[in-house]
Amino acid sequence: MEVVLRRGPGDGQVVSATGETVVWRACLYERTNDWAWARGADRRVYEHRPDCCEPYGRGSEDRCE
16 A cells, blocks of 8 residues: 655655655654555555664664564
8 A cells, every 4th residue: 555654754745655664765664554646546644764774873772673
């Protein structure tokens, strides 16, 4: 299914996702209960988790892996 990313570097991108999370360019996005209109259809929103982005020290110390 295609979903829309909210906030962070991928804001507004439409990507494929099937689970609770999606990784886009080394940043973690988590599924929300929100829906947004994108590319002509309602799509589930995945929101950026800023503490799990590579520039922010993504790794085991912040429980992102």
